[in-house]
Amino acid sequence: SNMVKVAVVGGEGIGPEVTAQSRRVLDWFAAKRNVPMTLREAQYGLIPYLATGKVLPEDTAEAMDEADAILWGATGGPETTEVPAAARKAGSLLGLRSKYDLYANLRPIVASPALSASAPLKAEVLDGVDFVIIRELTSGIYFGEPRGIETLPDGQRRGFNTEQYTTNQIRRVARSAFELARTRRNKVCSVDKANVLETSVVWREEVIKLHKEEFSDVELTHLYVDNAAMQIVREPRQFDVMVTGNIFGDILSDCAAMASGSLGMLPSASLGPVDRFGRRKALYEPVHGSAPDIAGKGIANPLGSILSVAMLLRLTLNRPEDADLLEKAVQTALASGARTADIAEAGAKKLSTVQMGDAVLGAL
Amino acid sequence: SNMVKVAVVGGEGIGPEVTAQSRRVLDWFAAKRNVPMTLREAQYGLIPYLATGKVLPEDTAEAMDEADAILWGATGGPETTEVPAAARKAGSLLGLRSKYDLYANLRPIVASPALSASAPLKAEVLDGVDFVIIRELTSGIYFGEPRGIETLPDGQRRGFNTEQYTTNQIRRVARSAFELARTRRNKVCSVDKANVLETSVVWREEVIKLHKEEFSDVELTHLYVDNAAMQIVREPRQFDVMVTGNIFGDILSDCAAMASGSLGMLPSASLGPVDRFGRRKALYEPVHGSAPDIAGKGIANPLGSILSVAMLLRLTLNRPEDADLLEKAVQTALASGARTADIAEAGAKKLSTVQMGDAVLGAL
Ligand SMILES: CC(C)[C@H](C(=O)O)[C@@H](O)C(=O)O
Ligand SMILES: CC(C)[C@H](C(=O)O)[C@@H](O)C(=O)O
Numbered sequence: 248s249n250m251v252k253v254a255v256v257g258g259e260g261i262g263p264e265v266t267a268q269s270r271r272v273l274d275w276f277a278a279k280r281n282v283p284m285t286l287r288e289a290q291y292g293l294i295p296y297l298a299t300g301k302v303l304p305e306d307t308a309e310a311m312d313e314a315d316a317i318l319w320g321a322t323g324g325p326e327t328t329e330v331p332a333a334a335r336k337a338g339s340l341l342g343l344r345s346k347y348d349l350y351a352n353l354r355p356i357v358a359s360p361a362l363s364a365s366a367p368l369k370a371e372v373l374d375g376v377d378f379v380i381i382r383e384l385t386s387g388i389y390f391g392e393p394r395g396i397e398t399l400p401d402g403q404r405r406g407f408n409t410e411q412y413t414t415n416q417i418r419r420v421a422r423s424a425f426e427l428a429r430t431r432r433n434k435v436c437s438v439d440k441a442n443v444l445e446t447s448v449v450w451r452e453e454v455i456k457l458h459k460e461e462f463s464d465v466e467l468t469h470l471y472v473d474n475a476a477m478q479i480v481r482e483p484r485q486f487d488v489m490v491t492g493n494i495f496g497d498i499l500s501d502c503a504a505m506a507s508g509s510l511g512m513l514p515s516a517s518l519g520p521v522d523r524f525g526r527r528k529a530l531y532e533p534v535h536g537s538a539p540d541i542a543g544k545g546i547a548n549p550l551g552s553i554l555s556v557a558m559l560l561r562l563t564l565n566r567p568e569d570a571d572l573l574e575k576a577v578q579t580a581l582a583s584g585a586r587t588a589d590i591a592e593a594g595a596k597k598l599s600t601v602q603m604g605d606a607v608l609g610a611l
Numbered sequence: 612s613n614m615v616k617v618a619v620v621g622g623e624g625i626g627p628e629v630t631a632q633s634r635r636v637l638d639w640f641a642a643k644r645n646v647p648m649t650l651r652e653a654q655y656g657l658i659p660y661l662a663t664g665k666v667l668p669e670d671t672a673e674a675m676d677e678a679d680a681i682l683w684g685a686t687g688g689p690e691t692t693e694v695p696a697a698a699r700k701a702g703s704l705l706g707l708r709s710k711y712d713l714y715a716n717l718r719p720i721v722a723s724p725a726l727s728a729s730a731p732l733k734a735e736v737l738d739g740v741d742f743v744i745i746r747e748l749t750s751g752i753y754f755g756e757p758r759g760i761e762t763l764p765d766g767q768r769r770g771f772n773t774e775q776y777t778t779n780q781i782r783r784v785a786r787s788a789f790e791l792a793r794t795r796r797n798k799v800c801s802v803d804k805a806n807v808l809e810t811s812v813v814w815r816e817e818v819i820k821l822h823k824e825e826f827s828d829v830e831l832t833h834l835y836v837d838n839a840a841m842q843i844v845r846e847p848r849q850f851d852v853m854v855t856g857n858i859f860g861d862i863l864s865d866c867a868a869m870a871s872g873s874l875g876m877l878p879s880a881s882l883g884p885v886d887r888f889g890r891r892k893a894l895y896e897p898v899h900g901s902a903p904d905i906a907g908k909g910i911a912n913p914l915g916s917i918l919s920v921a922m923l924l925r926l927t928l929n930r931p932e933d934a935d936l937l938e939k940a941v942q943t944a945l946a947s948g949a950r951t952a953d954i955a956e957a958g959a960k961k962l963s964t965v966q967m968g969d970a971v972l973g974a975l
Contacts, residue, residue: 323806341807367736367845388774389807396809403778406813410752411771413763440858442687443705443753445760449770476866477874480844481731494804498859502840502866510841 254314259292260537261547262320268549268604303338319532349517361581362508378486382496424490434487511548514555576610618678623656624901625911626684632913632968667702683896713881725945726872742850746860788854789826798851875912878919
C-alpha cells in the first residue's frame with residue numbers, strides 16, 4: 248500500500264506527555280490534509296518492563312521493525328535505576344540506532360526571534376541563525392571495540408573505549424551533508440580533532456576526497472572541535488551544514504541548542520541507508536531528554552517533538568508544504584505569546600504541555 | 612637559592628608578540644615588587660628548526676627542564692607545514708605536557724564586565740561568572756594506546772584512538788579540583804559521559820570515592836558532557852570548579868571562553884605533581900592559539916598571556932597580593948577603555964599589542 252507506517256513510542260519521563268501532543272498533530276494532518284499514514288502506538292521503558300520483563304517488548308519491537316518512521320519520545324532518568332542494567336541495555340536507544348543503522352542524525356538549529364528574550368545569547372547573535380548539525384550516529388566511540396573496565400596488576404581500575412571511523416562510515420555521512428547543503432546555502436563545515444587524533448586525520452582526508460570527487464561545487468571548510476564549540480556560541484550564523492562524528496556531535500548540538508533559544512524547541516531526525524525501493528528508515532525525536540525533574544507535571548515543552556513531526560512530514564512523507572505549514576503554525580503560536588515554562592520570560596503566562604499543543608493546533 | 616626559575620618561550624604565530632608584553636610585566640614585578648625570579652628566554656618552533664633541525668633545540672629543552680615555571684606563548688599554524696611531521700612531533704607541546712607530567716590544567720573563566728558589549732552572551736548571563744575548569748592534561752584519548760591508521764582487508768582505511776583513564780589518574784586531578792574548591796565557593800562539578808563510556812563510569816566512581824573518603828565537605832555534582840556544554844552557555848554562573856577529562860576539557864573550555872567575553876583574555880596553568888621539596892612544575896600559557904591570520908601584525912591581545920603571569924605569581928611564586936595587583940591592573944586598563952581588536956566594539960579605538968602592554972603597565 249501507499250500508506251506510510253509510523254510507530255509512535257512515547258517512552259519515559261516527559262516523553263509520553265510531549266508525544267501525546269505530536270500525536271494530535273499527526274492526527275490533524277491525517278484527517279485534514281489527507282496525509283497517507285497509519286499510526287501504531289507502542290510502549291517503551293519501565294512500564295512494559297514491569298509487565299513483560301523487557302523495556303522493549305515484542306509488540307513494540309515489531310511496531311518499530313515494520314515502521315517507515317518512528318516518532319520517539321524520550322528514555323532515561325530515575326526510571327532507569329528500577330530496571331536492571333542488562334534489561335535496560337537489551338532495548339536501549341543506542342541499540343535501536345545501531346539495529347536500524349540510523350547513521351545520519353540531523354539536528355536543525357533555527358533561532359526563533361520570538362524567544363530571544365529568554366535566550367542567553369544576544370538577539371543580534373541569534374538573528375538569522377539557521378543551520379543543521381549532521382552527527383554520525385552509529386559508530387565512533389559510542390560503539391568502538393575494545394571497550395570495558397579492567398583491573399590492573401597494581402590493583403587500580405582502568406576504563407577504556409575505542410574511538411574509530413572507517414572510510415565508508417565517514418563517506419556516507421559526509422555524503423548526507425553535501426547533499427543537504429546543495430538544497431540550502433551550499434556550505435559544509437566538517438568538524439574533527441585532526442591535530443591530535445588519527446581517527447580525525449582519516450575523517451578529514453575522506454571528507455576532502457569525497458568533496459573533490461563528487462561535491463566540489465559545495466563550499467567545504469574544516470574546524471577543530473574546540474574551535475567549533477566556540478564559534479557556535481560566538482557567531483552561529485556562519486554555519487549552514489556542519490558534519491561531525493558521534494561524540495563531537497553529541498556535545499556540539501547541545502552547545503548549539505542555546506543558539507536556537509532553547510533545548511526544548513529542537514527536533515531531530517536519524518536516517519538509515521536508502522534501500523533498493525528508495526525508502527529510508529527514520530527515527531524522529533526531540534533533542535531534549537526525559538527530564539525526570541518535570542515528568543508527570545504536564546509542563547514540558549512539546550515543540551521539540553512537534554517540530555520532529557515537521558521533519559517526518561518533510562523527510563519520510565515527502566510533504567514539504569505540510570512541513571512548512573506546521574513550522575509556520577509553531578512560529579505563529581510563539582508569536583502570539585504561547586510559552587511553556589522553559590521558554591517563558593519572568594512574569595509571563597506559562598502554558599501547560601496540552602495548552603501548547605492546543606496553541607499549535609489552533610494556528611494550523 | 613630562593614630564586615624561582617622562569618623559562619620564557621614565546622614560540623610561534625602571535626606567541627612571541629604577546630609573550631613580549633608579559634615579559635615586560637614580569638620585569639616590572641622583579642624590579643618594583645622584588646619578586647625573586649630569574650628569567651631565561653628560549654626559542655621554539657620554525658626559527659630554531661631552520662637553525663638546528665629541531666623545533667625544541669637543546670638550549671630550550673635545558674631552560675625548560677631546569678625551570679620551576681614556563682611561560683609559554685603559542686605553537687602551530689602554517690609554520691607547522693614547513694617543519695616535517697617527525698621533527699614537529701619530537702618537540703610538541705603535547706610531548707612537553709607529558710614529559711613534565713603536567714596533569715592538572717587550570718582554566719579560569721572570569722567575565723569582564725567591561726567586555727560585555729562585545730560578548731555574544733547577554734550582560735545578565737555574564738554578570739558574576741567566575742569559575743575554573745580543571746582539565747586532565749596528560750592522559751585520556753590524547754595519549755591512549757593503541758592508536759593509528761590501518762588498512763582493512765577490503766581496502767578501506769580505519770583510524771582509531773583509545774580513550775582511557777586509570778583510577779590514579781582520575782584521583783589526582785579530582786584531588787586538585789576538591790582542594791581548589793575549598794579555597795573558593797566549595798563546589799565541584801565533575802563532567803563525564805558515564806551513560807555511554809566505560810571510561811566515564813570509572814571516572815565518576817573514582818570521583819565519588821575520593822569525595823566520600825576525603826572531601827565530603829565539598830559540594831559535588833555530576834553532569835554529562837553534552838549537558839555541561841549547554842549549561843556553560845545557559846547559566847555559567849552556576850559553576851565554581853569543573854573537573855573533566857582531556858578531550859572534554861579541551862572542548863568545554865573553548866565553549867566557556869565565550870562566557871568570559873573573549874578567548875583572547877583567558878589564561879591557563881598546567882601543573883605537575885608536587886615533589887618532595889613541595890615544588891610543582893608549572894607551565895603557564897594563554898588559552899588562545901598561534902592565530903596565524905594575525906601573526907606579525909602587532910594587533911594580538913596580550914591579556915591572556917599577561918593574566919597567565921598573574922597565575923604564575925599566585926601558584927608558583929606564592930604571591931597572591933602581586934597576582935591580585937596584576938589582575939586589578941588589567942581590569943583598570945579595560946575599564947579605562949583599552950581594547951585590542953578582538954574585544955573592541957564597532958567604531959572603538961583599537962590598541963596594538965604593545966599599547967595594551969603599556970596600558971597594563973600604566974595601571975600597575
Ligand atoms: C542519552 C544519550 C545516550 C544520548 C547520546 O549521547 O547520544 C543523548 O545525549 C542524545 O544526544 O541523543
Ligand atoms: C593545539 C592543541 C593540541 C591543544 C589541545 O587540544 O590540547 C589546544 O587546543 C589546547 O587546548 O591547548
